[in-house]
Amino acid sequence: MAITMVKVTIKCIHCNSANVVKMGKQANGAPRCKCNNCKKTFQSQYINKGALPQTKQLIIKMSTNGSGIRDTARVLDISTNTVLKVLKKQKITKQI
Numbered sequence: 155m156a157i158t159m160v161k162v163t164i165k166c167i168h169c170n171s172a173n174v175v176k177m178g179k180q181a182n183g184a185p186r187c188k189c190n191n192c193k194k195t196f197q198s199q200y201i202n203k204g205a206l207p208q209t210k211q212l213i214i215k216m217s218t219n220g221s222g223i224r225d226t227a228r229v230l231d232i233s234t235n236t237v238l239k240v241l242k243k244q245k246i247t248k249q250i
């Protein structure tokens with residue numbers, strides 16, 4: 155199974171476009187970016203990798219493909235807690 159890893163290049167979290175410009179910083183110091191494609195702004199760097207929408211999608215995809223929580227966490231380089239949290243939110247936790 156091919157897994158798309160999160161790239162270093164900043165991409166729009168809404169439309170996945172690479173047509174993104176930096177917008178300075180937010181009040182909390184997090185870098186802010188604006189997408190020239192869909193005109194939305196977003197935070198470019200997540201402190202927690204597990205909070206990335208792409209990571210969540212991968213967790214769900216791997217889970218539905220029969221990967222265990224530990225396998226998923228190892229492959230995506232995140233904690234098992236993060237995997238559990240996402241799966242619980244999706245209500246597709248089968249067995250822990």
Ligand SMILES: [Zn+2]
Nearest residue numbers: 166169189192
């Ligand atoms: Zn966009």
